[in-house]
Amino acid sequence: MDTRPFNAAARAAEYEHRDPADTVRLALETFPNIAISFSGAEDVVLIDMAVKIRPDVGIFSLDTGRLHAETYRFLEQVRKHYHVVIEVLSPDAAELEKLVREKGLFSFYRDGHKECCGVRKVMPLRRKLATLDAWITGQRKDQSPGTRASVPVVEEDRAFSSANRTLFKFNPLAPWSSAQVWHYIRANGVPANELHQRGFISIGCEPCTRPVLPNQHEREGRWWWEEETMKECGLHAGSPPVVGSG
Numbered sequence: 001m002d003t004r005p006f007n008a009a010a011r012a013a014e015y016e017h018r019d020p021a022d023t024v025r026l027a028l029e030t031f032p033n034i035a036i037s038f039s040g041a042e043d044v045v046l047i048d049m050a051v052k053i054r055p056d057v058g059i060f061s062l063d064t065g066r067l068h069a070e071t072y073r074f075l076e077q078v079r080k081h082y083h084v085v086i087e088v089l090s091p092d093a094a095e096l097e098k099l100v101r102e103k104g105l106f107s108f109y110r111d112g113h114k115e116c117c118g119v120r121k122v123m124p125l126r127r128k129l130a131t132l133d134a135w136i137t138g139q140r141k142d143q144s145p146g147t148r149a150s151v152p153v154v155e156e157d158r159a160f161s162s163a164n165r166t167l168f169k170f171n172p173l174a175p176w177s178s179a180q181v182w183h184y185i186r187a188n189g190v191p192a193n194e195l196h197q198r199g200f201i202s203i204g205c206e207p208c209t210r211p212v213l214p215n216q217h218e219r220e221g222r223w224w225w226e227e228e229t230m231k232e233c234g235l236h237a238g239s240p241p242v243v244g245s246g
Contacts, residue, residue, distance in 0.1 A: 081191050201221060
């Protein structure tokens with residue numbers, strides 16, 4: 001499919017204040033070869049919107065091998081609830097074995113999370129995105145003021161495009177708050193990870209995620225031993241991530 005005529009900046013301006021379901025429809029109708037990246041509450045909201053437009057929408061999830069047991073059950077719950085296929089992506093075995101052999105299972109507490117995220121998340125994602133023309137994510141602007149405050153609803157994905165291929169990225173929920181997401185979940189009977197009932201808001205790998213206290217920002221529960229503003233793993237970087245360092 002020739003995607004050159006698609007003007008991401010113009011569509012971002014046009015859809016910034018539209019209902020997220022309109023942005024999902026734009027994405028699905030413009031790019032047949034597209035998929036939703038699924039891991040958390042926002043992503044299930046997008047699945048709920050998308051299956052009403054295209055029941056066989058592509059969905060993929062990154063299995064880092066370090067997720068909570070509750071998250072694995074959540075993936076299965078969503079699969080059954082929407083009668084969808086979820087493609088579960090795993091890290092490259094050789095790269096993962098090399099990391100663990102050389103640095104152990106908890107090197108991120110010492111060296112920072114980017115190397116581990118690079119192997120367990122960024123590399124599998126890069127392989128998947130190389131097969132797509134566009135993808136849909138649940139990013140919100142208020143999730144991380146230091147890194148996501150300017151997230152548009154439509155963009156060219158500079159992190160995963162190449163010199164001869166432009167990948168497009170849709171972030172339909174970018175303008176929404178967490179309260180709006182949870183209002184939609186409750187109003188529409190959308191499945192949710194049971195960890196949310198225990199104080200977990202932003203949920204990642206088990207060793208790198210903890211509940212947050214009242215009035216703490218949701219991203220403070222991720223990689224809490226690191227500097228507060230650096231709360232990304234490399235999946236949504238604004239510039240090409242270094243393979244192997246997240």
